Amino acid sequence: MNSQAPASDQAHHSAGHAFRRSPAVHAGIDSIVQELQRRQQTITGTRGPTSDASKLSFDEFMQRAADVRGRGLFYPFVGSGFGRGPLVELMDGSVKYDMITGIGVRFFGYSDPDLVRASLQGGLEDVPMQGHLMQNESAIEFAEILVQEAARTSNIKHAFLCGSGAMANENALKVCYQKNHYAPRVIAFSGCFMGRSTTMAQIGDNAGGRQGIPLSTLVDYMPFYDHIAARRMSAGDVSGPTRYIDMCVWHLEQYLRRYPGQHACFIFELVQGEGGFNTALPEYHKALMQVCKDHGVAVWSDEVQTFGRTERMYCFEALGLGEYVDVVSIGKMSQVCAALFTDEYNPNPGLLSGTFLGSTSALHVGKRVLERLRDDDYYSEMDGHGKVVKPGRIHKHHQLFRDHVAKLARKHPDWFAHNNLVHEIASGYGGMLRLTPFAGRKEHVMKLCHVCYEEGLIVFYCGHGPFHLRMLPPLGVMHESDWDPVFDILERAMAKVAAEMPEPELRSIRPMHRPLASDDASSPSPNGRTDAR
Numbered sequence: 001m002n003s004q005a006p007a008s009d010q011a012h013h014s015a016g017h018a019f020r021r022s023p024a025v026h027a028g029i030d031s032i033v034q035e036l037q038r039r040q041q042t043i044t045g046t047r048g049p050t051s052d053a054s055k056l057s058f059d060e061f062m063q064r065a066a067d068v069r070g071r072g073l074f075y076p077f078v079g080s081g082f083g084r085g086p087l088v089e090l091m092d093g094s095v096k097y098d099m100i101t102g103i104g105v106r107f108f109g110y111s112d113p114d115l116v117r118a119s120l121q122g123g124l125e126d127v128p129m130q131g132h133l134m135q136n137e138s139a140i141e142f143a144e145i146l147v148q149e150a151a152r153t154s155n156i157k158h159a160f161l162c163g164s165g166a167m168a169n170e171n172a173l174k175v176c177y178q179k180n181h182y183a184p185r186v187i188a189f190s191g192c193f194m195g196r197s198t199t200m201a202q203i204g205d206n207a208g209g210r211q212g213i214p215l216s217t218l219v220d221y222m223p224f225y226d227h228i229a230a231r232r233m234s235a236g237d238v239s240g241p242t243r244y245i246d247m248c249v250w251h252l253e254q255y256l257r258r259y260p261g262q263h264a265c266f267i268f269e270l271v272q273g274e275g276g277f278n279t280a281l282p283e284y285h286k287a288l289m290q291v292c293k294d295h296g297v298a299v300w301s302d303e304v305q306t307f308g309r310t311e312r313m314y315c316f317e318a319l320g321l322g323e324y325v326d327v328v329s330i331g332k333m334s335q336v337c338a339a340l341f342t343d344e345y346n347p348n349p350g351l352l353s354g355t356f357l358g359s360t361s362a363l364h365v366g367k368r369v370l371e372r373l374r375d376d377d378y379y380s381e382m383d384g385h386g387k388v389v390k391p392g393r394i395h396k397h398h399q400l401f402r403d404h405v406a407k408l409a410r411k412h413p414d415w416f417a418h419n420n421l422v423h424e425i426a427s428g429y430g431g432m433l434r435l436t437p438f439a440g441r442k443e444h445v446m447k448l449c450h451v452c453y454e455e456g457l458i459v460f461y462c463g464h465g466p467f468h469l470r471m472l473p474p475l476g477v478m479h480e481s482d483w484d485p486v487f488d489i490l491e492r493a494m495a496k497v498a499a500e501m502p503e504p505e506l507r508s509i510r511p512m513h514r515p516l517a518s519d520d521a522s523s524p525s526p527n528g529r530t531d532a533r
Contacts, residue, residue, distance in 0.1 A: 016125070016126065019124065020121065020124050020125075025124065029117055029120050029121065032116070032120060033113050033116060033117050033120075036111060036113060036116055037113055039082075040084040040111060043082075043083060043084035043087050043089065043095060045087070045095070045485065046087070046094075046095050046096055046097060046456035046457075046485075046489070047093075047094060047095045047456075048094050049092035049093055049094045050092065050093030050094075051093075054091075054092040054093050055092050057091075057092070058076070058078070058090070058091050058092035059076075061078060061091060062076045062078065065078065075450075075453050075458065077090065077458070078090060078091045079091070080093070082110070082111055083095075083098075083109065083110025083111050084109075084110060084111060085109045085110065085112075085474065085477040085478065085479075085482075086098055086099070086109050086110075086473065086474045086477065086478050086482055087109075087110065088109075088110045088458075089110075094456075095456070096453070096456045096457060096458050097456060097457050097458065097482070097485065097486050097489065098110070098458045098474065099457060099458060099459050099471040099472070099473045099486060100458050100459055100460040100470065100471060100472050101472050101473065101474050103305075103332065103460070103472060104305055104309070104332040104333060104472035105332050105333060105335075106333075106474055107308060107309065107333040107369070107431070107474055107475065107476045108333075108369065108372070108474060108476035108477050109474035109476065109477040109478070110474075112476075112477060114368060114372075115365050115368060115369070118361075118364040118365045118367070118368040119361045119364060119365050121364050122138070122359070122360045122361030122362070122363060122364030122365065123360070123361055125138070125360045127360060128359055128360055128361070129356050129358070129359050129360065130356070130357055130358060130359070130360055130363065131354065131355050131356050131357055132161075132352075132353050132354050132355075132357055133353075133355075135357065136360065138360060138363040138364055138367065139161060139357060139358075139363055141367055142161070142336060142363050142366055142367045142370070143159040143161055143338065145367065145370045145371070145374070146159045146330070146334075146338055146340060146370065147159050147340065149313045149314065149370070149374060150314055150317075150328060150340055152317065152322075153316075153317045153320075153322030153323075154314075154316065154317070154322035154323065154325050154328075154342075155322075155323075155325075155342040155343070155344075156325065156328060156340045156341065156342055157341070157342055157343045157346070158340065158341055158342075158343070158346055159338045159339070159340045160338060160339045160340075160341075160352050161336055161337070161338050161357040161358060162336075162337050162338065162339070162354060162357055162358070163336070163337065163354075163356055163357065163358050164195070164331065164337055165195055165304035165305075165329070165330075165331030165332060165337050166194070166195025166196055166197045166200050167195075167197070167337065167354075168304060168329040168330065168331050168337040168338055168339045169194050169195050169197075169200050169302065169304065169329050169339075170195075170197055170199060170200065171329075171339040171352050172300055172302075172327045172328075172329045172339040172341075173186070173199065173264075173265070173300075174347070174351055174352065175298075175327055175339065175341050175345050175347050175351070175352070176264040176265035176298040176300060176326075176327060176345070177264045178347050178348065178351055179264075179298065179344070179345050179347070180263075180264040180265070180296065180297070180298060181261070182264075183261060183262050183263055183264040184218050184262060184264070185218040185219070185220060185259055185262045185263045185264065186203060186217065186218070186219055186220075186263065186264055186265050186266075186267060187219075187220050187221075187222055187252070187255060187263055187265070187266040187267065187297070188203050188205070188219055188220075188221060188222070188266075188267045188269075189205075189221065189222055189223070189224040189267070189268075189269055189272065189275075190205050190221045190222065190223055190224055190275075191205050191224055191272055191274075191275030191276065191278065191464060192204055192205050192221075192224075192267065192269050192272065192275060192302075193205075193206065193209075193269075193272075193273055193274035193275060194267070194302070195304075196209070198213060199216075199217055201213055202215055202216070202217040202219065203217060203219050203267070204274075205221060205275070206274070206464075218262075220255045220259075220263070222248065222251060222252055222255075222266075222288070223248060223251070224269075224272055224275065224278055224280060225244075225248075225278070225279070225280030225281060225284045226244070227279075227423045228423055229244060230243075230244035230245075233247075241281060241283070241284075242283075245281070245283060245284050245287050246287075248284070248287075248288065249287050249288065249291055252266075252288055252291050253291060256291070256295050256297070261296075263295075263297045264297070264298060265297060265298035265299070265300045265326075265327070266288065266289075266292045266297055266298070266299060266300065267300045267302050268285060268288075268289070268299065268300060268301050268302065269302045270285060270301060270302075270303070270306055270315045270316065270319060270321070271305075271306050271310070271315060271428070271429045271432055273304075273305035273306075273432070273462065274462055275462070275463065275464065276434065276462050276463030276464065276466075276468055277427060277428040277429075277432050277433070277434040277462055277463075277468065277470060278427075279427065279428070279429050282319040282320055282321065285319060285321055285324075286320075286321065286324070289321065289324035289325075290324070292324075293324060298326045298327055298345065299324045299325050299326050299327070300325075300326065300327040300328070300329070301314075301315070301316045301321070301325045301327070301328045301329075302329050303315050303316070303328055303329060303330045304329055304330060304331040304332055304337070305331075305332060305432070305472075306429075306430075306432065307330040307331065307332060307333060307334060308332075308333045308334065308369075308373050309333065309394060309430050309431035309432060309472070309475070310394070310429055310430035310431070310432070311379055311380050311382060311388070311392070311394070311395060311429075311430060312379055313370075313373050313374065313379070314328065314330075315429075316328065318382075318430075325342075326341065326342055326344065326345050327339065327340070327341045327342075327345055328340040328341070333369060334366050334369060334370065335358070335362040335363075335365050335366035335369060336357065336358035336359075336362050336363055336366045337358075339352075369476075372476065373476075376393075377392055377393050378392050378393045378394050378475070378476070379392040379394065379395075380392040380394075380395045393475065394430045394431050394475055395430070396480065397431065397473070397475050397478065397480070397483075398428070398429075398430055398431070398433065400480055400483050401426065401433045401471070401483065402426045404483055404486075404487045405425060405426035405435045406426065407487075408487060408490070408491060408494075409425055411491075412491075412494070412495075412498075414498070415437050415438060415494055415498055416436070416437055416438075424436075425437075427468075431472065431473060431475045432472065433470070433471040433472070433473065434462060434463075434468040434469060434470050434471070435468065435469050436466055436467075436468045436469070437469060437494060438497070438498075438501075439466065440463065440465070440466020440467050440468060441466075441467065442465070442467045444497060444501065445461050445467040445468065445469055446461060446467070447497050447500075448469060448493060448494060448497045449461055449469070451493040451496050451497055452489065452490060452493040454493075455489045455492055455493045455496075456489050457486060457489040457490060457493065459471055459490075460472075
């Protein structure tokens, strides 16, 4: 046997490969997938519980969940393990549109036949979980696609797999610490979110997330790009954004002068997730990254939430930042998470390891997710300046979302705010979507989340003031026609929330006095501009 043959070719000589290629096994999987598709025909839209008895049983189960967890769930959600596209079935037989997908994990929705097939194939391997001491070829093949796609426009060469986004961030931080001579400080954006581990909770800019945790990580916070502040600085001068960027560069240089040689990395959350789906000019990131390069500070792109759902598989590529990145962390829709890095940041043996890197089924599903993202029409064709020349599926969905928000705001202007805190009533980038009703007031946005759920639509919130209604839809399987019933439910829920608000408070929310999201054939870019289709 040729020792240089690819692993997949070598595996052809194994009993394991022969078993998984067995016609009998494939016939069994085909039969399961066909039965799945047959039963999916019963999922055609939202509905309530199948009976009073099912609702009572579900309520009793939710109490069990609260008892075992120590507190109740944000939503009374326990799935049946079945659905169709963006529609998910709960234990009581009710069906809802899911526009948050487990905070972005289920990009291909529910019971997707292709991914069910991949999961079943993963279940055929000898172990349910794989690790870093002993792994199967599926782990290598998954990591290879991650690296190949990252290397298209960057110097990324390696990937270390793990089971969660927080762990991907922990590994990325360790890589940065080791490379940069044990420098103890990190730089992050204000409003950032990094995960729930002890260290990531300290870096994340949310006091509630680190309450009671001893603070041992030294963090300096930079302002995330502020479109309103940049506009104010312009005062009619087109150099306003440049002046704002120059001010922030000066701010970063002050940190580097104050603590010379003490910063291991700057963590770039290119589009902020929990912080409010905030976007920035690519020029802003470039200017700060160049300062980091000049001072030997690692540029770390945190893409746990952005991964796969912008104009490219990696957001750093979509924004033209590949030449700067040293370390990247990814997760959520990939099913198995990872820290990626360049040759320069490849750590010494012993720094990274772990008993588990992910389940075998997750590796098979994740590999299929990557293949579909890579090979299908999700991403736009762009020119060398980041302008969309041929919109992909994600781009089109983003525009449809904005158009629906604009239509809703024209119909109900009193539900939307125009104040100094709200940049746009509809914003985000790619499949990261937000709208800002009721002046972004927390109590009303939170109420709206729960009323939407009761009406058959699952959404969530983000931001710290203003607060926004957040969507991470399953754009991998959504049809453009799905937006109509989604916004019908949203309008119904907003009407109920508005009806319960005191009239003086509702009057205090002034309608927008500047153009809303457009209805024309243009689509927003992350910098707030529009690009012609």
